Amino acid sequence: MEAPLVSSVCSWDAGTGRLHFSSKDNIGDYVSGASIFCLGFKHGSFSSHWSQKHGSSFSAKVLGRVDYACGSESPLGVSVFYWPSYSCIGNPGRGSVVAVWVPQKIYRRDLFPFCNDTDSKWLLRQGNFRRSNSVEVHVERQSSSHFLCQLEDVGVLVKKSFSSNKAVKKFRSASRRRGYRLIAKASKKKQQLVIPDAVRVEPGKYSYDVETAINQLSALAPRSSITRCMESYRNKLSMKDFSLIFREFGQRRDWERAYKLFKYMQRQQWCKPHEHIYTMIIGMLGREGLLDRCSEIFEEMPNQNVEWNAYSFTALINAYGRNGQYEASLHLLERMKREKVAPNLITYNTVINACAKGGMDWEGLLGLFAQMRHEGIQPDIITYNTLLGACSSRMLDEEAKMVFRTMNEAGVVPDKVTYSMLVETYGNMQRLDSVSELLREMEVSGNVPDTVAYNVLLDAFAKEGDVAKAAGIFKQMVNAACSPNVRTYSTLLECYGKHGRFDEVRGLFKEMKASGTAPDIITYNTLIETFGKGGYFKEAVSLFDAMVDGTVDPNMETYTGLLHACGMAGLHEEARRVYKHMLSRGQKPDSDIFIGLIQAYGNAGLYQEADVAFRGRIELECDVNASTFDSLIHVYAKGGLYKEVLATIANMQQAGFSATVETFKSCIEAFGKAGLLPAAKGALADLQIAGHPVNLQVHETLLNVYCIMGLFDEAKAQFLEIKELCSLPLITSYNMMLSISARRSRWDDFHRILDEMEHKDMPNLYVLVAGLIQGNFDEPSNWNDIIQPAFDDIKVYGLESNTSFFNSLLEALWWAGQRSRAVRVLKEARRRGVFPESFCKSSRLWSIDVHRMSVGAALTALISWLEDLQTSASGPEDLPNIFTIITRRTTEKQESEAPVSKLVFATLEGMGAPFKFAPWNQGCIVSFKQLLVPWLQGWSTPEEFKIDTELPASVATYPTANIGATSLFKNDSWRSKQLTAL
Structure with missing residues (x-):
């Protein structure tokens, strides 16, 4: 019998041929299906004609053979009919009986219409329900040959069907007819309390009894009885154990269960709460803002034979203070003194903190401070930090300085909070130098500040961008024999990197390693971001290799910064390696990761690999945004693959993202490179229809398109629009205007642009490019000392900006007839990794x-x-x-x-x-x-x-000042018509 035994006694009376149950209620619902609990035969009864392939199975489920009165399946499942599988041939007796218990009334029908063969036909009929809750089923003989099962054989099979042989006993009725009686010995298992993992306490944190009690209390339903749960712990838990339980609930902010446990303890004699428990529950309820309950518990303490003490008063003062009622805190302090309970240091710190946060004026705070010292209580670091916090919120710089000096005179060593309050106070008033003076005063007095103090001030100067003062604090720290830690170096490295001082970054990093300070993940992430933004992309990759070889594990910030650097540099092999390393660590990529990977492939001209990387998001089930689509669209646009651009835009819109300004700009660029000017103008019109502004980047893209197509007038008009939008167009825009002017033999405009680039107010790069085109730097020394360092300035913008710059410069040199100089610039571009696929x-x-x-x-x-x-x-x-x-x-x-x-x-x-x-x-x-x-x-x-021709001279006279709008076009209406034609 596979189903468990039930707590009932059921027997088959061989004399009457009936099955009897002591009570239907004793049959458990957990038994699967409606089951037969007893089976007996009088001597010479029948056994089923069951095939031997069923082995010693004693049961078979009757599926779909019973129709219930309610018209649906019984909640207890299908009926189960137990039938002996062992058989032998004999002469059966007529009217043999088996019994089946069925949970609900069933329709009259044949239960086993399939029990038919050529030798025998059995008909099982349902009898009436009786008080014994049995169903009488008769087996009638229909033919001369049947199977016979002797009484002893049936008993053996019955025993094999149950887990315990003691469950089956022989039974003799008053009529001395033999039978078998089943006595169910097993009882229903006690239902175990299921404790969710979310509420379990950390194993090993407390003793076994405390952990079990916390888990059971946490699993109780809101209206469950706590008494039944706690009775098993009577005389097992001490008051210290109860304190641990309250502390655990306090950390969880589970005040309801703590309050219920507290009320239970008040009703008991074996676990009456003492003053420490009262203090804990008042503090817990105070954090939740339940001031009425706090006051009620506090007031009933004397009635419970628990005396008030300094800690219970302090807990109530803190409850009112943290809820903004500092006047009540002051009244409680006065009441505390009337009750002859002496305040302690914690009490005064709590009152001062409540009053400081509640808005008490500075004189009132000083009064409490003086009262505290008058009573012989010496302030500690918390007291002084609280007063400094009040100075910071009230912007009282002189008062903060006074508190700090009093603190030093009292011999209280400042901590991180102290210096943070000072820096915040003086920083809000733009007086960080005053903090430096305070540190020097401490050094002179022999009270040397610790590393935390210097780090706070160093971080403040770094955030303000004052590199010199940040470096000065670092030097002051070293001179004071205070060893910098990893945070010190990381802060200063980031400060140097933000201001492009990469030599100092390298030097400081070497100094950090030489001092024995091991870089952590913050240091490495700072360096990778610094070198990536500074154009030192391979150094960023080297730092990653150092991390992998060392003991520092990269995180998502590391991978994001590194792939961004690889993307800007077109380091597709390194990007692929970093991406695989990230996946091997189980990190799930996000949109920024895919953008860096796509850019790395795109800047190397590997469009298929970029598309594969983009589609990899589907397999990894990663979410992307519009910027991810735009990055792939931009990659295709740089290669002139306008059809791929259009297909990606369609996928972008299908994913629910709208086209952005970057999307339309890429369309314009792709159509321009493909020589499809009408399509480029159509993309511009779509941009305006979509309601997006024609920003500076779109104008620069249009200028590039017109220069590629050799349309001088349109390019000139577009350049004018750019100059109206910004005071200084990009160097690439100037180069493109030089190229289109030379290409269309518009030498007046060519020289006009050159003179403008060489103006004294122009950046150094503009002046050098103009001089390069005119042959001023052909000497090898000039090239190495002047031109190459100028080219280094643009590497921080990444390979894409380098590509645009060298493309425009080579365009200008070629059409101006500077062939050998163009070849020289091309070699320089290739040396810097531009055009890697060339x-x-x-x-x-x-x-x-x-x-x-x-x-x-x-x-x-x-x-x-x-x-x-x-x-x-x-x-x-x-x-x-x-x-x-x-x-x-x-x-x-x-x-x-x-x-x-x-x-x-x-x-x-x-x-x-x-x-x-x-x-x-x-x-x-x-x-x-x-x-x-x-x-x-x-x-x-x-x-x-192969010969650099001499630049044709200009025949026009014009001023060398910066060219304005009216000097390029005298007719503004004509320029407007040109823009409208776009």
């Missing part, structure tokens, strides 16, 4: 990729590549069979009309180079070894491609 060599093909270059940069790279090929063709180096020039990352034919593709092919065609657009890829220009090598052997670089 040159590729393998055993099967050599290629050059110019799809992310401007026209001037692409033509410069093309001439340099052909010269390198010519050198290789005349040497011993083996050349591959295929040479390709990638101008577009596309396979569609119309893309060959993009400006870069068209001008690169026109240049090759003008030189007679054997290159053609590949029929399988219209973005690829291809040639073969057998055609290209003979041509290279007879080709020489045209003079106009």
Whole structure:
């Protein structure tokens, strides 16, 4: 029998052939299904014709064979009919009886219509319900051959069906007819109290009895009886144990159970609460603002034979004080003295704190302080810090200085809170120098401040951006023989990094390691963010490697800062490694992680990898935002992949995000690089229809589009709009205007822009670029000492800004006829990691990729590549069979009309180079070894491609002052019409 035995006595009377239960109520509901609890046969009764494959099974569920009076399944489940599986052939007696207990009235029907075979037909009929709650079922013989089961065999099978053989006993009726009687020995298990894990106390925190009591009290329902729960702990828990229980509930802010336990203790004799319990419950209720209950408990203490003491008064004073009723606190202090209870240090600290927070004037606070000292109670660090906090909130600088000096004279050592209050007080009044003077006074008096004090002041100067004073505090700290800790170094490192003092960052970090101070996660995160923002991207990666090799585990802030640095630098391999390391640690990436990863692939020209990284968010079930979509759209736009841009925008809108200004700007840029000016203008119109402002970045993107398309008038008008929006356009905007002016032979405008860039009010980089174009820095010494450091200034903005700068500069140099200078700048760009995909060599093909270059940069790279090929063709180096020039990352034919593709092919065609657009890829220009090598052997670089021509002079006279709007265009209405035409 698989179901547990029930607490009932049931028997089968062999004489009457009936099953009897002592009471139906004794049958537990937890028994699965309606079960047979007794089975007996008179001698020579039948056994079922059951197949041997059921083994010794003594039961079978009758599924769907019973219809209940209510028309639905019984709440106790289906009926279970126990039937012997052991059988033997014999001569059965007619009218054998088995009994089944059924929980509800059933319709009359055959319970076992499936019990039919050729030899026998059994009919089980339902009898009437009797008081014994039994159902009489008759088995009638229908044929001559049946199975026989002897009485002893039935008994053996019955015993095998129960867990205990003692449950089955032989039974003899008064008529001396033998049978079997089942006596259920097992009782229903006592229901265990289920304690949720959320309310369990930490194992090992208290003794076993205390932990168990806390867990059981926590699991009690709100209206459950606490008496029944606590009776098992009578004389097991001491008053110290009850104090621990109250402390645990106080930490949980569970005042209801604590209050219920307190009331229970008041009603008992074995656990009457003492004064400490009263103090704890008053403090607990006071934190919840239950002042009426606090007062009630306090007032009933004498009636419970518990005397008031300083701690119970202090608890009540604190309750009123923390709820803003400092007048009541003062009255309680006076009452305390009338009751002959002497206040102690904690009492006065509590009263002063309540009055300070409640708004008592400074004179009143000083009065309490004087009263305290008059009674012989010496103030401690809490007293002085409370007074300093009052000075900070009231902006009393002189009073704070007085309290601090009194504190030092009393020999009380300041702590972190003390200095925090001083810094806050003087910082609000812009007088941090006064704190420095106080520290020096302490040093002179021999009371040297600790590291915490210096750190508080150092952090204050660092937040204000005063690097010199922050460094001065650090030096003062070292001179005072106070050892800096990891927080000291981290604060100063961050201060140096924010102000671009990277040499000091490196030096201080070396000094930190030399002093034996181990960097923590905050230090490493600070350094990674500092070097990432400063353009030292590989140093940030090196710091990460040092963390992994050491004992510091990276966190999400580490991964975010590092992937941001890798994204700006286009370090896709490093970004992939960091990303895998993050996943291996079980960290779930967020939108910032995906943005950094996408930028790293995009700046390296790996668009497919960027798309795979973006789609990886689906598998990881990570949420992204509009900025994540914009990052992928921006990557495609830089490569001119406008169809991918449109597809990503559609996915972005499908995900529930609206297009942003960045989205439209990327559309304009993508269409411009593809040479689709009408589509770019349409994207601008969509931007305005969507209600977004045409900001400075959009204007700069439009300027780039017009310069790529060679539209001088539109570019000039757009440059004017940029100058009206900001006082100083970007250096790339000036370079683009120089390029379009030279490309369209508008030399007056060319020289006008150059003179403006060289104006005394312009930044250093603008002046140097203008001088570079005019040939002022051709000498190697000038290049190394002046130009290269100037190029270093733009690396902090990342590879994308470097790419835009060098593209615009190469464009200006090429169209101005400065070919050799353009080649020199291109080599400098490649040395800095710009255009990482530009040159590729393998055993099967050599290629050059110019799809992310401007026209001037692409033509410069093309001439340099052909010269390198010519050198290789005349040497011993083996050349591959295929040479390709990638101008577009596309396979569609119309893309060959993009400006870069068209001008690169026109240049090759003008030189007679054997290159053609590949029929399988219209973005690829291809040639073969057998055609290209003979041509290279007879080709020489045209003079106009290797000699820097002299800049044509301007024929116009104009002032060298900064160009205003009216000097570029005399007719403002004409300029407005040009903008409207966009």
